Amino acid sequence: MDLLEKYEPIIGLEVHAQLLTESKIFCNCRNLYGAPPNTLTCPICLGMPGTLPVLNRKAVEFALKMGLATNCQIASYTRFARKNYFYPDLPKGYQISQYDEPLCQHGRIKIRVNDTEKYIGITRIHLEEDAGKSIHGSEDTLIDFNRCGVPLIEIVSEPDIHSPTEAYAYLTKLKQILEYLEICDCNMEEGSLRCDANISLRLKGQQKFGVKTEMKNMNSFRGVERALYFEIERQARLLEQGQPILKQTLLWDEDKGEARPMRTKEESDDYRYFPEPDLVPLVIDSEWIDQIRATLPELPDAKYERFIKQYALRAYEVNLLTSERALADYFEEVNKLVSNPIFISKWIVSEILRVLSQEKISISNFKIKPAQFAELLNLITNETITPNVGKEVFDKMLTSGESATSIVNREQLVQVRDDAKIEELILTILSENPEEVNRYKSGKKNLFGFFMGQVMKKTQGKANPEATMRLLKKHLD
Amino acid sequence: MPIDVKTVKKIADLAKLSLTSAELEQYSTQLEKIVDYVEQLQKLDTSQVQPLAQVHDTTNVMRPDEVKPSLNPDEVFQNAPARQANYFVVPKVIKGTTA
Ligand SMILES: [Zn+2]
Numbered sequence A: 001m002d003l004l005e006k007y008e009p010i011i012g013l014e015v016h017a018q019l020l021t022e023s024k025i026f027c028n029c030r031n032l033y034g035a036p037p038n039t040l041t042c043p044i045c046l047g048m049p050g051t052l053p054v055l056n057r058k059a060v061e062f063a064l065k066m067g068l069a070t071n072c073q074i075a076s077y078t079r080f081a082r083k084n085y086f087y088p089d090l091p092k093g094y095q096i097s098q099y100d101e102p103l104c105q106h107g108r109i110k111i112r113v114n115d116t117e118k119y120i121g122i123t124r125i126h127l128e129e130d131a132g133k134s135i136h137g138s139e140d141t142l143i144d145f146n147r148c149g150v151p152l153i154e155i156v157s158e159p160d161i162h163s164p165t166e167a168y169a170y171l172t173k174l175k176q177i178l179e180y181l182e183i184c185d186c187n188m189e190e191g192s193l194r195c196d197a198n199i200s201l202r203l204k205g206q207q208k209f210g211v212k213t214e215m216k217n218m219n220s221f222r223g224v225e226r227a228l229y230f231e232i233e234r235q236a237r238l239l240e241q242g243q244p245i246l247k248q249t250l251l252w253d254e255d256k257g258e259a260r261p262m263r264t265k266e267e268s269d270d271y272r273y274f275p276e277p278d279l280v281p282l283v284i285d286s287e288w289i290d291q292i293r294a295t296l297p298e299l300p301d302a303k304y305e306r307f308i309k310q311y312a313l314r315a316y317e318v319n320l321l322t323s324e325r326a327l328a329d330y331f332e333e334v335n336k337l338v339s340n341p342i343f344i345s346k347w348i349v350s351e352i353l354r355v356l357s358q359e360k361i362s363i364s365n366f367k368i369k370p371a372q373f374a375e376l377l378n379l380i381t382n383e384t385i386t387p388n389v390g391k392e393v394f395d396k397m398l399t400s401g402e403s404a405t406s407i408v409n410r411e412q413l414v415q416v417r418d419d420a421k422i423e424e425l426i427l428t429i430l431s432e433n434p435e436e437v438n439r440y441k442s443g444k445k446n447l448f449g450f451f452m453g454q455v456m457k458k459t460q461g462k463a464n465p466e467a468t469m470r471l472l473k474k475h476l477d
Numbered sequence B: 001m002p003i004d005v006k007t008v009k010k011i012a013d014l015a016k017l018s019l020t021s022a023e024l025e026q027y028s029t030q031l032e033k034i035v036d037y038v039e040q041l042q043k044l045d046t047s048q049v050q051p052l053a054q055v056h057d058t059t060n061v062m063r064p065d066e067v068k069p070s071l072n073p074d075e076v077f078q079n080a081p082a083r084q085a086n087y088f089v090v091p092k093v094i095k096g097t098t099a
Helices: A057-069 A164-181 A221-240 A286-295 A300-311 A315-321 A325-338 A341-359 A370-381 A387-400 A404-410 A419-432 A434-441 A445-458 A465-476 B005-014 B021-043
Strands: A007-018 A081-084 A094-097 A104-113 A116-129 A133-136 A140-144 A151-157 A193-203 A213-218 A248-253 A258-264 B087-091
Touching (some): A007 A164, A007 A221, A057 A164, A094 A116, A104 A164, A221 A248, A300 A315, A325 A370, A341 A370, A370 A387, A370 A404, A445 A465
Antiparallel strands (some): A007 A151, A081 A094, A116 A151, A193 A213
């Protein structure tokens, strides 16, 4: 896209993350996805007159964790506000949110794009309640209020993002932090993580921002990336034709790969925010902040740096290993028992990650636990079995759930390390393949692999590779 | 402060009220009187007064994160004008076209 040479995209993202509390933010109803409709409701979250909200302490603490993890300044005094609008999934006629006194402000997170590091500013993180869910039928609309009152944090980025790739990296990083903190399960399909984008273009080198549009309804990170590409191109084409960009909200259609306007904003939304009189302000002292800070786990950036230093692994592998806290923990558990980081990392990246992506599961649901995996790796490092047999045993462990040792014993997979035995085998193979031997001796050196293969075939992969190579060379060269 | 018909129309739209032109005229006169009355407060010097959103000075009222039983469906729908299975039924709405 050569238009991208000419125009600079300015992108800001608004992310809503549902917090993994047990109960809702202002009432004691259970906070749970997928329950039968309206079974998790009470007079408070149904917006009955005369009810009063009471703030869930855990929700505040989760929001504080995210604020600290994204290097935000935590407000010493913060308040809730009413955002007024009428929509049937919002029974009170207003959403309890935060306005001019948010919980966290002025943070930043580090992203990596093409080996370059960059900081994206966090404007603010505030607490609010989710609305219910509407199901639009042809005749009427059905409402389920189970989601109404589920605690959300809204994370607003600075307009520091200049490409769809950076947007993708930013979202991935936010998700990683939320998951490390265990405060959100980040399931975009279930809506526990949602993202809206603001996009405008300006000529490169220009200071003034262009007119921005808002993009909604993306339900995956790749969807966000695609929607941004679409919108950047659309705006660039309009600008090239000298046409104005309308200030409007667009809905992304993932199947069609296009966005259509939802509404044109003639005037900006008028939510008539005012301080929520039903909730008292929050005062957050340094003692409380210190308490929360003490509960923070090692965060992704710190873990990444430590893995590089402590285990001497490459950036590529560390990136994968630390992408999820549970995966990093898995690696470290195995390393306690095998203590060969490079070897373990190679196996996790090539074997375990392959299985996880094939079966679309996370490491916490992976059948082979660290101790069992370590047992397998130890059988390879102490040369009981060859690496090739190791891969076979790994596959068998996946299907049968048996331990590596019992599979090796039952199927007699212990590797052949006896030089005399291997040598005997090699002599047989050489006498069975005189043609290949001649060709090899006349210079066809790549036939070496053929002879290796023959030995492995005859031993079902059990011949010690180093010994086989050494003895083959002895007889061929 | 003059409250013109346009302002009344905007307030009515935000409140999802549809008013006749006669009502718009009538309410603009009435609202103007009300606003003028309240505007007497502007004469007070509040430069030394902190804005007040709450009359009591308590802070940090919170509850532990505990689940308590929700309502049973019959209670939930007791006041509902329309119910279908366990859903509330409302007239068809398409987000964004209402405002
Ligand atoms: Zn409730």
